[in-house]
Amino acid sequence: MAGIYVHIPFCEKKCAYCDFVSYSNRRDQVDGYLGLVEQEMAAAGELCKNEVFTSLFVGGGTPTYLDAAALSRLLTGIRRHFRLAEDSEVTVEANPGTVDRRKLAALRQGGVNRLSFGVQSADDALLAAIGRIHTWQEFVESYGMAREAGFENLSLDLMFGLPGQRVDGFLETLERAAALHPEHISAYSLKVEEGTPLFDWVQRGRAQLPDEDEERAMYHEGTAFLQSMGYAQYELSNYARRGFASRHNLLYWRREPYIGLGVAAHSFFGEERFFNPSDFEGYERAVRRQSWAWLRGERVEGREALFEAVMLGLRLNEGLDERAFEARYGTGFDVFGDAVEKGRKWGLLSFEPPVLRLTDRGRDLQNQALLPFLESLEEMDKKSLE
Numbered sequence: 097m098a099g100i101y102v103h104i105p106f107c108e109k110k111c112a113y114c115d116f117v118s119y120s121n122r123r124d125q126v127d128g129y130l131g132l133v134e135q136e137m138a139a140a141g142e143l144c145k146n147e148v149f150t151s152l153f154v155g156g157g158t159p160t161y162l163d164a165a166a167l168s169r170l171l172t173g174i175r176r177h178f179r180l181a182e183d184s185e186v187t188v189e190a191n192p193g194t195v196d197r198r199k200l201a202a203l204r205q206g207g208v209n210r211l212s213f214g215v216q217s218a219d220d221a222l223l224a225a226i227g228r229i230h231t232w233q234e235f236v237e238s239y240g241m242a243r244e245a246g247f248e249n250l251s252l253d254l255m256f257g258l259p260g261q262r263v264d265g266f267l268e269t270l271e272r273a274a275a276l277h278p279e280h281i282s283a284y285s286l287k288v289e290e291g292t293p294l295f296d297w298v299q300r301g302r303a304q305l306p307d308e309d310e311e312r313a314m315y316h317e318g319t320a321f322l323q324s325m326g327y328a329q330y331e332l333s334n335y336a337r338r339g340f341a342s343r344h345n346l347l348y349w350r351r352e353p354y355i356g357l358g359v360a361a362h363s364f365f366g367e368e369r370f371f372n373p374s375d376f377e378g379y380e381r382a383v384r385r386q387s388w389a390w391l392r393g394e395r396v397e398g399r400e401a402l403f404e405a406v407m408l409g410l411r412l413n414e415g416l417d418e419r420a421f422e423a424r425y426g427t428g429f430d431v432f433g434d435a436v437e438k439g440r441k442w443g444l445l446s447f448e449p450p451v452l453r454l455t456d457r458g459r460d461l462q463n464q465a466l467l468p469f470l471e472s473l474e475e476m477d478k479k480s481l482e
Contacts, residue, residue: 103358141177171206192235251280415453435468
């Protein structure tokens with residue numbers, strides 16, 4: 097299994113919490129950017145000509161910032177240079193307020209079978225406070241148009257821990273979201289990143305975040321509600337009806353190969369990770385000079401690969417199967433010394449051989465659960481130098 101990610105770095109307006117690589121109001125650069133991505137596609141497609149891809153994810157930014165013709169151009173280019181499996185999952189992120197019937201028709205004609213709506217909240221005051229360009233009603237209208245266009249796999253991205261948000265307010269958002277019967281819901285805890293307007297507001301006291309207890313209550317009560325509505329949690333922040341888990345994102349958590357195209361995109365294959373330039377000008381220079389943008393690569397192997405496998409795998413409700421772990425990495429969990437036993441003793445890990453999982457408490461204290469694994473590998477490094 098392998099996936100493709102394409103980054104569209106444009107949006108109408110950058111949200112107050114956003115630290116992704118994105119640029120607002122640059123319509124004059126869209127055509128040139130797509131030309132660069134097409135050039136990168138041609139080079140990457142030649143390298144991957146024998147690969148059949150099982151998923152494609154177009155993210156941003158806001159991919160639906162592009163007009164219908166540009167969306168068609170992008171999707172046509174992808175299919176020209178890469179082989180997608182007949183049953184591939186093809187996702188495009190959509191922002192309410194940038195969706196219309198022409199764009200939806202172009203997406204359907206381009207083979208898109210899954211839309212992921214960035215909704216964040218059903219509270220219009222909260223949406224305005226964090227810089228979203230849409231209201232809840234505008235999202236509902238966009239959602240309805242997507243259903244009318246024939247989309248049978250819709251996902252909603254929601255956030256909790258927003259400034260001024262309370263548990264009952266977040267649960268109301270979940271209730272209104274679930275009432276629309278989307279196939280998939282993601283609920284992410286807000287992370288306030290340095291360099292964003294929201295970070296500055298919090299530092300200056302202009303925005304008040306929920307305390308940790310309230311934020312954790314949102315998570316646990318939200319999870320219980322979604323499960324009661326038929327959404328199975330399959331990852332820390334993701335819930336789906338049967339058969340609708342995000343196949344593309346599962347590639348990341350299972351350390352399966354994927355290629356990334358566009359500014360700031362990452363790729364992972366052959367146990368090596370590659371990074372595209374994270375600024376528009378650097379990306380343009382790289383593509384014009386060498387046809388692809390992979391400027392920097394790093395081999396992820398040995399102890400680093402082992403820790404990464406645990407860190408990502410424990411995010412999944414299915415957990416880590418020691419037999420599969422040993423088959424891939426040549427060693428079982430005993431390579432981590434007493435890390436598993438420490439996690440069990442602290443109530444953070446459950447180990448029912450061969451499966452290792454986070455407990456509910458471990459979900460709240462994931463970093464603490466991972467610390468013994470990291471310490472055991474660091475201890476091995478010290479011994480190897482003696």
